[in-house]
Amino acid sequence: MTIEEFVKKNTGKKVDYDGVFGAQCVDLFRQYALDVLGIPEHTGSCATSGGAKDLYLDYNKMPLEKKYFSKITNKSFVPGDVLVWDESGTNKFGHVAIYLGSLNNDFIVFEQNGITQDGAKIALRSRERLLGGLRKK
DSSP states (O other), rough: OOOHHHHHHTTTTOOSSSSSSSSOOOHHHHHHHHHHOOOOOSSSHHHHHHSSSHHHHHHGGGGHHHEEEEOOOOOOOTTTTTEEEESSSSTTOOEEEEEEETTTTEEEEOOOOOOOOOEEEEEEEEETTTEEEEEEE
């Protein structure tokens, strides 16, 4: 499946990959990893906080992420990379989304929000609190 097909198939849908806590941003990432990147395994919960930010901050503690992804620190992203944001004042878990492109100083991403549970969508996301990204090896 291409990234375009994945976006078309899942737009507006609540993707709940693991059946726990409803449709979280990490669920969309895991489904993307399976459907588009062909990664059949996942670690389940994120390492320390159980949140998306751990995909980047705890990368070295996550053997399957290390097996399948390279950690990107230079912020030169290409469509299909996975972007990870740190926690905010209203979200202690951080956020993960699939990079589609850029518009001005923002990122165009495919994401879903576990707080609002409103399904997957294309959105603009700021660079504020961006930790970095993951790219399939």
